Amino acid sequence: MGVRVRFAPSPSGYLHVGGARTALYNYLYARANGGTFVLRIEDTDAARSTDESVRAIFDSMRWLGMTWDEGPGVGGPFGPYSQSERRVHYDAHAKALREAGRAYPCYCTSVELDAMREEQATRKAPLRYDGRCRGLSDAQRAEREAAGAKPALRYALAPGGETAWDDVVRGAVTFQNDVLDDFVIVRSDGLPTYNFACVVDDHEMQISHVIRGDDHISNTPRQLLLYAAFGWAPPIFAHAAMILGADGSRLSKRHGASSVEAFRDLGIIPAALDNFLALLGWAYDGTREIFTLAELEELFKLERVGRTPSTFNMEKLEWLNGQHLKRESEESRARYVREFLSTRGEDVSAHTEEWWVLFVRMLGERLKTLVDAKTYGRFALEDKLEMDAEAWTSVIERPGAGDRFEELAARLEGDNEFSLASLEALTRELAAASGLKAGELIGLARVALTGRKISPGIFEVMVLLGKERSVARLREAAARWRAEAGVSRA
Ligand code: GLU
Numbered sequence: 001m002g003v004r005v006r007f008a009p010s011p012s013g014y015l016h017v018g019g020a021r022t023a024l025y026n027y028l029y030a031r032a033n034g035g036t037f038v039l040r041i042e043d044t045d046a047a048r049s050t051d052e053s054v055r056a057i058f059d060s061m062r063w064l065g066m067t068w069d070e071g072p073g074v075g076g077p078f079g080p081y082s083q084s085e086r087r088v089h090y091d092a093h094a095k096a097l098r099e100a101g102r103a104y105p106c107y108c109t110s111v112e113l114d115a116m117r118e119e120q121a122t123r124k125a126p127l128r129y130d131g132r133c134r135g136l137s138d139a140q141r142a143e144r145e146a147a148g149a150k151p152a153l154r155y156a157l158a159p160g161g162e163t164a165w166d167d168v169v170r171g172a173v174t175f176q177n178d179v180l181d182d183f184v185i186v187r188s189d190g191l192p193t194y195n196f197a198c199v200v201d202d203h204e205m206q207i208s209h210v211i212r213g214d215d216h217i218s219n220t221p222r223q224l225l226l227y228a229a230f231g232w233a234p235p236i237f238a239h240a241a242m243i244l245g246a247d248g249s250r251l252s253k254r255h256g257a258s259s260v261e262a263f264r265d266l267g268i269i270p271a272a273l274d275n276f277l278a279l280l281g282w283a284y285d286g287t288r289e290i291f292t293l294a295e296l297e298e299l300f301k302l303e304r305v306g307r308t309p310s311t312f313n314m315e316k317l318e319w320l321n322g323q324h325l326k327r328e329s330e331e332s333r334a335r336y337v338r339e340f341l342s343t344r345g346e347d348v349s350a351h352t353e354e355w356w357v358l359f360v361r362m363l364g365e366r367l368k369t370l371v372d373a374k375t376y377g378r379f380a381l382e383d384k385l386e387m388d389a390e391a392w393t394s395v396i397e398r399p400g401a402g403d404r405f406e407e408l409a410a411r412l413e414g415d416n417e418f419s420l421a422s423l424e425a426l427t428r429e430l431a432a433a434s435g436l437k438a439g440e441l442i443g444l445a446r447v448a449l450t451g452r453k454i455s456p457g458i459f460e461v462m463v464l465l466g467k468e469r470s471v472a473r474l475r476e477a478a479a480r481w482r483a484e485a486g487v488s489r490a
Pocket of ligand 1: 008009010042198211212216
């Protein structure tokens with residue numbers, strides 16, 4: 001049998017780092033082994049599942065490039081792929097277990113169960129279902145049902161023994177069955193519990209490997225007991241270590257951005273997030289760190305998923321993002337920037353494609369996240385210039401700056417070529433004519449045109465702004481300089 005893996009999210013929120021990593025490991029394992037990647041939506045908990053969350057999961061997975069071979073939207077031979085549509089499968093298998101004597105109806109109300117647990121707690125005994133409904137006779141059951149009680153169905157655990165498996169990541173894992181109890185497999189409302197639905201689906205969908213986070217490790221013995229009760233061969237399990245926040249506790253929302261969408265909004269590109277997620281628990285050779293998704297699809301090995309928890313590191317993600325952006329062509333980098341700014345409500349149609357290419361060329365390696373386009377390129381994106389107070393102070397102190405702005409404006413206005421070369425030539429000429437070093441004049445122009453003391457190359461800045469905006473900003477600076485420098489001298 002070939003490799004068949006699944007990602008089985010419960011749609012009760014966005015796709016978070018942990019889930020995205022689980023999805024990715026499954027996806028990569030399928031691709032690296034010519035297998036099949038199944039997406040299954042575990043939405044039996046109607047109170048917590050939302051369509052919005054399902055959509056968010058689809059969007060995030062598509063954005064990350066994880067296409068599923070079977071699942072919602074694409075279908076497949078073992079559908080439907082949403083648990084809410086698979087009720088008949090669970091009903092049939094629950095009935096079979098009951099008939100085989102491996103499950104029994106339980107009529108306990110939540111009040112009774114609470115009282116039982118409370119009593120166990122005062123005795124400092126383990127909190128476990130005590131099996132009180134297990135020995136009911138047919139007559140007693142019939143009596144309760146006649147009184148309108150809706151039973152849950154519980155798995156009938158055999159006393160003693162242990163459940164063990166060989167985990168691809170963690171090695172041999174053993175649980176004493178006595179730590180478990182007669183757990184519920186179908187609730188009194190008729191809906192299957194996670195452990196039961198998961199086993200039925202993984203079996204029916206012929207899943208060969210279950211790759212998931214080790215927060216599920218305590219579910220695995222229950223699932224293995226169900227496989228045994230059905231007489232089914234279980235899949236191979238691989239439980240990846242959890243992901244920690246910088247403070248060493250389990251990664252959660254409290255640590256900042258944690259959903260795929262949040263990283264997209266922070267200007268992270270999919271290739272970088274895929275790369276980063278892969279490295280949260282997997283290593284290639286301990287040296288190489290940069291991989292495209294296509295490379296990961298070839299190189300990923302489950303055996304190299306480590307058992308120690310990894311720490312989420314935002315600086316590393318930003319660094320990887322810069323590395324991936326750097327490897328893109330200018331055209332594609334320009335496309336990323338344009339699309340990103342456009343989703344943030346920026347009017348990107350005001351500029352040509354060539355302009356955007358020049359824009360990213362100007363940003364150079366400052367572009368680590370797409371937000372940097374805004375941070376470092378604001379002067380070119382917005383019509384209104386935001387003047388940095390300190391930068392302006394440095395200009396006010398320069399005698400004759402007003403005239404220099406005026407003269408430079410006039411020369412720019414007369415330059416029909418408006419190329420990097422022509423702009424450089426006219427700026428140097430003007431500097432020489434006014435007895436300034438080129439760098440001094442450029443420094444002044446930088447403040448007038450970008451509002452800051454540090455900026456990308458000034459001639460690129462001019463080309464990006466275009467003649468009209470460049471001239472207007474220089475004239476504005478001239479007027480402001482005259483007004484303020486005049487006042488301060490008076
Ligand atoms: N629906 C479960 C979850 O989201 C799936 C766990 C599993 O992979 O078995 O955690």
